[in-house]
């Protein structure tokens with residue numbers, strides 16, 4: 283009994299991002315323009331559909347890959363048309379399914395430079411979790427290394443990779459330029475600004491630049507002023523609530539620049555609070 287309790291406490295103490303129940307499917311839908319939601323109820327995946335093939339962002343867990351595939355097919359698209367695979371950051375809940383997706387689609391896997399070794403080692407080189415085998419995921423070869431500000435163009439759609447590091451050294455926020463009902467929008471998929479339990483912001487030997495990177499990420503995300511606010515976890519941008527409002531309100535609930543600004547401001551306050559705590 284005591285042992286079970288201890289295991290339970292240890293599980294609770296783990297990275298919030300890692301300790302979630304089994305994934306549940308979520309109805310796939312069009313967010314705006316050629317951008318679609320194909321993720322589950324917590325871990326997000328996005329599909330950008332173009333005449334030259336599709337771009338998939340976030341592979342989630344291995345167990346989620348059949349759900350992502352089925353969501354893409356329900357929308358009337360082909361999983362095999364996935365030409366480019368991207369991730370928010372190299373944690374297993376966003377990148378573990380990549381090797382399966384590569385096998386099933388022949389897509390090119392493009393990863394931000396500073397996250398590439400974590401992806402190729404399956405989390406074994408991670409600055410914080412290298413000694414925790416429960417965070418490891420299948421090693422996956424990166425086909426193209428990305429750098430801050432790189433543009434990915436496919437079939438008339440442009441994506442920009444913004445390095446918003448800290449959560450991982452290569453944590454990426456994606457900017458997607460899209461058109462919806464004749465208007466131009468900037469969708470931002472926030473990588474993550476969360477400071478996980480156990481992250482040392484000061485004197486971090488395995489990630490000396492962590493503090494500077496988080497502060498830079500907040501600055502970059504503030505300056506981006508996203509019109510369409512999305513992120514790597516559904517709870518960050520109220521997916522459930524916004525989905526229920528879709529088609530019920532005149533305006534698209536996902537086009538919400540105020541919610542984007544509010545979220546960054548809230549994350550900044552939380553970050554500074556954590557930093558002050560650690561500086562004591």
Ligand SMILES: [Zn+2]
Pocket residue numbers: 299371373449474
């Ligand atoms: Zn994470």
